[in-house]
Amino acid sequence: MPADGLPAQLQVFERGWLSANNILFTGREQTALVDTGYVTHSKQTVALIESALAGRPLDLLLNTHLHSDHCGGNAALQRRYPTVRSLIPPGEAASVRRWDEDALSFRPTGQCCDRFRFDGLLEPGRQMQLGEVAWEIHAAKGHDPHSIILFEPASKTLISADALWENGFGVVFPELLGEASFEEVAATLDLIEALGPLRVIPGHGSVFHDAPGALRKARSRLDGFARDPVKHARHALKVLLKFKLLELQAIGQAEWSAWLAQTPYFERIRARFFDALTLNELTSGVLDELVAVGAASVEGPKILNR
Numbered sequence: 303m304p305a306d307g308l309p310a311q312l313q314v315f316e317r318g319w320l321s322a323n324n325i326l327f328t329g330r331e332q333t334a335l336v337d338t339g340y341v342t343h344s345k346q347t348v349a350l351i352e353s354a355l356a357g358r359p360l361d362l363l364l365n366t367h368l369h370s371d372h373c374g375g376n377a378a379l380q381r382r383y384p385t386v387r388s389l390i391p392p393g394e395a396a397s398v399r400r401w402d403e404d405a406l407s408f409r410p411t412g413q414c415c416d417r418f419r420f421d422g423l424l425e426p427g428r429q430m431q432l433g434e435v436a437w438e439i440h441a442a443k444g445h446d447p448h449s450i451i452l453f454e455p456a457s458k459t460l461i462s463a464d465a466l467w468e469n470g471f472g473v474v475f476p477e478l479l480g481e482a483s484f485e486e487v488a489a490t491l492d493l494i495e496a497l498g499p500l501r502v503i504p505g506h507g508s509v510f511h512d513a514p515g516a517l518r519k520a521r522s523r524l525d526g527f528a529r530d531p532v533k534h535a536r537h538a539l540k541v542l543l544k545f546k547l548l549e550l551q552a553i554g555q556a557e558w559s560a561w562l563a564q565t566p567y568f569e570r571i572r573a574r575f576f577d578a579l580t581l582n583e584l585t586s587g588v589l590d591e592l593v594a595v596g597a598a599s600v601e602g603p604k605i606l607n608r
Contacts, residue, residue, distance in 0.1 A: 307501050307511070309457045311433035314503055315350055317343070320548040322372045322505045325461055326354055327433040334362035334432050336452065336461060337505065338375030341414050342549055347375040348382050362432075363388040364424060366442075366463035367449035368398070369472075370408055371545075372505065376418035390420045393448035407475070411542060412565035413549075424450050437461075440497075444487030445472035451490075453497050460499035460513070465490050468502075468510040470523050473538045477531065478571055484528045491520055535575040539588045542567065547598055547607035558605050 308314070315324040321339030324347065333355060339347045351360060360383040365373045368390060380386055390398065397405040401417050408415045424430075426441035435454055442451040442465040452461040464472030465487075476483040499513045510516060527534035546561065547553070553561070562568055562585050569581055576584050589605070592598040599606045 307457060307459070308503075308509070309433055309435055309454055309459055312459075313354060314509055315354075316508060317506075318548075319506055320371060320545065321347070321374070322369075322463075323503065323507075324350065324375075325503055326351065328355070328358070329431075329433040332361045332431065333358055334364060335360060335379070336364045336432075337366055337372045337463070338363070338379055340371045340549070341374035341377075341416055344375040344378035344416075348378050351379065352382070359383055360386045362386065365390050366451065366461065366505065367391060367446040368394055368406055369446060369464070370411070370413040370415045372463070373418065374415050377416035380418055387421045388419060389422045389424050391448045391450045392423045392425060395420065395423060410566045410570075412546060412561055412567070426450060440493060442490045442493070444474055444483055444490045447476055447481075447483070447486070451494070453499065455497075458498060458500040460494065460497060460502045462494065462499075462502050462504050464505040466494055466502060466513075466516055466520055467504045468507050468512075468516050469519055471520050472505070473541050474527070474534065475538070477527075478535060478538055478567070478574070480574065484524060487524055488521070491517055491524070532575050535571050536588065539568070539571060539585070540592060543585070543588055544592060544597055544607075547592075547605065551607045552604050554603050555600075555605060556603075 311328045313326045317323050317339055321343040322337045324339060325336040327334040335351060363379060363386050398420055403409040424439050426439050428439050429436040435456060438453045440451050440453060442449045445464045449463055449465060451463055451465055474483050474487055495517055501509060501511050502513050503509050568585060572581050572584050593600060596608055599608050
């Protein structure tokens with residue numbers, strides 16, 4: 303086992319915040335990749351995997367959930383490795399099959415994803431071989447109602463996706479649309495605590511080893527959001543705006559306003575949590591907050607990522 307305690311034949315590509323981390327398994331008889339990043343990084347994703355595989359084929363492609371930053375490289379990898387078998391969590395198979403970009407959240411959030419296929423489902427309660435060992439599949443509702451996490455009990459390694467980061471967890475998207483989900487986040491955190499991981503590979507950020515500390519931070523954050531759902535909604539707006547700036551790096555203010563107007567999530571969040579404000583007032587205020595903390599800047603007619 304490597305010095306960091308990760309199972310053998312496992313490599314983590316830490317990608318940042320626009321693209322989720324990629325986890326590559328290179329077993330003796332099978333290779334597999336968990337999560338594929340955002341579509342605008344797909345060429346880089348393919349290059350990383352090609353280099354790491356050194357001429358071997360990619361046999362399996364898995365998605366912990368189908369947010370655009372976790373599955374945006376699927377199509378490019380399927381083109382590069384036509385025989386790869388692709389597995390997704392249950393719940394959205396019909397939406398993928400008919401390619402419903404509204405149901406899959408791509409269009410409502412103003413994000414992009416090239417159409418991809420799937421060949422099977424990652425059923426919670428089952429195990430699957432990755433590398434040389436069996437990994438457990440667990441449902442992890444909350445951030446996304448269909449998300450799964452993967453746990454390897456021998457090394458106690460958890461692939462947590464966006465259910466647990468070192469300093470929190472992903473936006474609880476169902477809550478933004480009126481679907482009570484904070485309790486599902488809490489149940490997922492309880493599940494992770496019961497699994498007792500010694501190391502966690504998150505969807506974003508570095509591998510970390512203090513799962514109890516991360517769980518304390520996550521529960522504290524969750525308690526704050528549950529007490530003040532408006533705070534969570536404003537946080538979600540910041541995440542969505544920053545994500546677009548990460549994608550584009552720079553955009554004209556007119557184009558920015560047009561994108562906001564045609565992205566349904568913003569009006570839905572405004573109507574539910576900020577009905578006293580116009581959409582322009584709300585998003586301008588959130589952009590000002592990003593500028594204030596150095597996450598964006600406005601320079602003449604341009605809005606820039608920082």
